[in-house]
Amino acid sequence: MNRFEYARPATLAEAVAAGAVPGAAYLAAGTNLMDLMKGGVMRPGHLVDISRLPGLDRIERLGDGGVRIGALVRNADLAYDTDFARRFPSVAEALLSGASAQLRNAATAGGNLLQRTRCTYFYDTASACNKRDPGTGCDALGGENRLHAVLGWSEHCIATHPSDFCVPLTALDAVVEVEGPKGRRDIPLENFHLLPGSTPERETVLEHSELITAVRLPAEAARFAANARYLKVRERTSYAFAVVSAAAALRLEGGMVAEARIALGGVALKPWRARAAEAELAGARPEPVTFRRAAEAALADAKPSGDNGFKIELARRIIVRTLTLAAAGTPERMPALPASPFSGAITHA
Amino acid sequence: MSLSITLTINGAERAITLDDPRITLLDLLRERLDLTGTKKGCDRGQCGACTVLVDGRRVNSCLTLALSHDGADILTIEGVAQGATAGEPLHPVQAAFIAHDGFQCGFCTPGQIMSAIGMIQEGQAGNDPERVREAMSGNLCRCGAYVGITEAVLDAQRSMAETEAASGRRNAA
Ligand SMILES: Cc1cc2nc3c(=O)[nH]c(=O)nc-3n(C[C@H](O)[C@H](O)[C@H](O)COP(=O)(O)OP(=O)(O)OC[C@H]3O[C@@H](n4cnc5c(N)ncnc54)[C@H](O)[C@@H]3O)c2cc1C
Ligand code: SF4
Ligand code: FES
Ligand code: FES
Numbered sequence: 001m002n003r004f005e006y007a008r009p010a011t012l013a014e015a016v017a018a019g020a021v022p023g024a025a026y027l028a029a030g031t032n033l034m035d036l037m038k039g040g041v042m043r044p045g046h047l048v049d050i051s052r053l054p055g056l057d058r059i060e061r062l063g064d065g066g067v068r069i070g071a072l073v074r075n076a077d078l079a080y081d082t083d084f085a086r087r088f089p090s091v092a093e094a095l096l097s098g099a100s101a102q103l104r105n106a107a108t109a110g111g112n113l114l115q116r117t118r119c120t121y122f123y124d125t126a127s128a129c130n131k132r133d134p135g136t137g138c139d140a141l142g143g144e145n146r147l148h149a150v151l152g153w154s155e156h157c158i159a160t161h162p163s164d165f166c167v168p169l170t171a172l173d174a175v176v177e178v179e180g181p182k183g184r185r186d187i188p189l190e191n192f193h194l195l196p197g198s199t200p201e202r203e204t205v206l207e208h209s210e211l212i213t214a215v216r217l218p219a220e221a222a223r224f225a226a227n228a229r230y231l232k233v234r235e236r237t238s239y240a241f242a243v244v245s246a247a248a249a250l251r252l253e254g255g256m257v258a259e260a261r262i263a264l265g266g267v268a269l270k271p272w273r274a275r276a277a278e279a280e281l282a283g284a285r286p287e288p289v290t291f292r293r294a295a296e297a298a299l300a301d302a303k304p305s306g307d308n309g310f311k312i313e314l315a316r317r318i319i320v321r322t323l324t325l326a327a328a329g330t331p332e333r334m335p336a337l338p339a340s341p342f343s344g345a346i347t348h349a
Numbered sequence: 350m351s352l353s354i355t356l357t358i359n360g361a362e363r364a365i366t367l368d369d370p371r372i373t374l375l376d377l378l379r380e381r382l383d384l385t386g387t388k389k390g391c392d393r394g395q396c397g398a399c400t401v402l403v404d405g406r407r408v409n410s411c412l413t414l415a416l417s418h419d420g421a422d423i424l425t426i427e428g429v430a431q432g433a434t435a436g437e438p439l440h441p442v443q444a445a446f447i448a449h450d451g452f453q454c455g456f457c458t459p460g461q462i463m464s465a466i467g468m469i470q471e472g473q474a475g476n477d478p479e480r481v482r483e484a485m486s487g488n489l490c491r492c493g494a495y496v497g498i499t500e501a502v503l504d505a506q507r508s509m510a511e512t513e514a515a516s517g518r519r520n521a522a
Contacts, residue, residue: 006352006370006416027417034373034412035393047370051417076406080473100487101468103394105406106413238486 001037008049012056012179012213018048019209020181026050026211028072029106031099032115040125041116041132051108056213059084065219068177071110071212075165076101078109088217089330090168090228090247097232098164100239110212113166113176113192114204117159117269118241120144130156131200145306147243150315151299152268157200158305161193161270168230168247170271171263172221180210189215193270200269224249224261229325232265233318242266244315248322250286257281257290262298262323267315274298277319286327288320295319354419358382359428367415374418375399375410378425386426386459390489397488400460400467401425407467409487426459429466441512442466445505446498453492461488465502469509476503 009015019026025044027033028051036042050056056072059081067088069078075095078084085092099107121127121139128137140148140158148158166189174189193204206212232245245265251258260281264272277298284290295316302312352367358378365377375392378384378401390398392411399411402424429440437444442465445451452458464485474480481502482495490498 001371004370006414008416027414029412030414030417031394031409031412034414038393047414049414049417076471080471100397101471101484102397102400102407102409102464102487103412105467106408238483 002040002043002045004044005046006049007046008052010054012053012211015048015050015053016179016181016209016211018046019211021046022208024048024209028108028111029074031103031107032111036116036123039123041123050211062216062219065222067217069109069215069217071108071214073109074105075099075107075109075112076104079104087222087225088168088172088228089225090230090249090326091165091172091217094164094168094230094232094245094247097230097245109165109215112163113189113212113215114206115163116203118162119148119159122159131159131196131203134199134201141306143306146308146310147241147266148305148308149268150302150304150308150311151264151272152195152270153305154196154198154200156198157196157269159196159200159269160266161268162241162266163271164230164232164242164245164265166193166271167245167263167265168228168249169215169217170273171247171249171261172224173218174221175216175218176212177214177216178206178210179213180207182207184213186216189271190273196269203269223251224259226330227252227326228330229322231318231322231325233314244311244318246315246318246322248319248326250281250323250326252286252327255285257284257286260294260323262294262319264298264315264319267302267311274319276300281323286323288324291320291323292316294323352416354416356415356418356420357422358384359423359425360431365415370414370416372415373411374401374403374413374415374423377415378410378423384425384427387463388456388459390457390460395489396457396460397464398457398460400463400488402463402467405467405470407464424463424466426463429462440466441508442469442501442505445501445508449497449501449504450494451497451501452490452494457488457490457492461485461490461498464488465498465505468502469506474506476506478503 023045027047027049056070058070060068079092079095127139176187228249230247232242234240242265247263249261260278262274262277277294280294280297388398390396394409394412401410468484474484
């Protein structure tokens with residue numbers, strides 16, 4: 001690990017000022033940053049420890065029915081907040097299918113949004129990686145790439161964004177609240193992460209020293225509570241990143257889909273909102289042929305970036321399954337045991 | 350630059366001066382305080398061998414800076430049996446791991462036990478083995494003692510609940 005100067009500012013304003021120093025990085029729980037620093041992948045000269053900034057660890061129910069999740073709320077605390085989990089069950093389910101109980105006890109909401117890709121070549125400093133060292137090339141192209149992107153990739157980078165939390169948040173129109181040297185701004189999560197294009201080192205629209213203060217869900221997001229699920233398929237039942245995951249939320253009226261939300265994880269360098277699939281479902285009957293049509297629409301532009309063509313059909317099937325689960329209704333017990341191909345919840349679907 | 354922090358470790362308050370901000374909580378415990386019960390498996394958050402309780406919550410001590418925890422209360426495997434008696438010198442989770450053969454080589458065991466204590470306090474798994482396995486999945490065991498581990502955790506949870514109910518009855522009486 002490189003040497004660094006450590007500071008723990010007492011206020012948000014001091015933190016943003018300290019973060020403006022070139023080479024500074026914010027430290028929340030460190031579950032991603034420490035890992036990357038140990039491997040020499042990130043080498044910040046200054047660590048600004050924001051883990052104790054006051055006021056950012058609250059889950060606030062807003063007057064209009066929305067919710068504001070402070071950037072320092074721990075993943076486990078959010079998932080186990082009964083009111084939150086009842087109103088946004090797919091978000092709780094996604095949180096509980098990520099990482100391990102120990103990591104969720106530490107990891108923060110803001111850190112989860114900004115966690116970096118799990119591409120093994122990005123982690124291996126002996127490999128060429130445009131994201132880590134711009135202009136050096138991409139060893140994942142033509143390498144071990146069965147877990148890489150099938151949507152939105154470029155020849156400069158084929159990595160995926162690893163977050164589970166971000167997938168239902170994107171489906172439910174979450175907004176990221178940010179504080180920076182130029183003041184406050186709101187960024188829709190759907191526009192927060194960037195596709196690689198020719199600058200894969202640029203991962204989000206955040207400017208240097210901008211600090212996430214909260215993630216907000218609008219009141220409309222709670223209208224899907226009765227029919228919202230998250231399904232993650234991974235190479236072992238627990239404690240592994242998604243091969244492909246999906247969040248599906250339905251608003252059913254009179255036996256028909258009034259409104260649908262779908263997003264995918266593990267397929268692109270950002271949580272992938274599938275608006276074309278949502279359009280297929282609106283006004284339709286919630287039945288297998290419709291779900292399959294939606295799945296086709298979601299993956300219409302997909303193409304393998306290597307040895308990963310299987311992910312395209314896998315993603316279609318995950319969409320159909322997640323929609324089937326969502327249509328059957330959010331499970332009684334909250335929070336649900338994260339759905340897995342081996343748990344009862346899914347074999348009956 | 351020297352950096353001073355105070356930690357309460359297994360009930361005892363300790364003033365600690367660090368000469369380097371890079372020291373993780375795990376390295377502080379093992380290398381500076383001679384508390385080597387907490388193990389270093391992967392050092393990268395992937396195995397759970399380094400699990401300790403920080404302010405009552407189980408976390409991976411390898412991925413967190415000691416400096417970030419100034420003022421915190423840390424419980425490690427060395428401190429869990431402090432409330433035990435001469436008749437029962439072990440914490441109920443320790444005793445259950447022995448009774449159910451919850452280990453072979455023992456390397457993962459301190460982390461498993463700390464994780465189980467944290468899990469039981471969280472109270473989210475109930476007595477459903479599938480939920481216990483999910484809640485304990487952050488602790489890998491290369492020896493594959495998982496069957497015994499799950500039984501031990503369920504058994505300890507049951508006996509701790511019974512002890513608590515009995516002491517509740519005593520207090521009420
Ligand atoms: C073994 C392992 C398995 C995992 N499995 C999963 C999984 O299955 N699913 C999943 O979703 N995640 C998984 N994770 C990732 C985990 O969720 C993230 O590491 C965690 O959410 C990051 O949060 P943190 O608070 O620790 O962030 P940190 O590590 O402290 O920070 C991460 C990044 O965000 C920046 N940052 C943090 N907070 C802010 C803020 N408020 N404003 C601006 N910048 C900020 C930091 O500078 C840093 O660059 C796993 C991690 C590990 C180690
Ligand atoms: S896929 Fe992206 S992150 Fe992975 S090696 Fe290529 S450029 Fe780097
Ligand atoms: S040593 Fe910390 S998780 Fe492996
Ligand atoms: S007992 Fe050997 S690693 Fe678990």
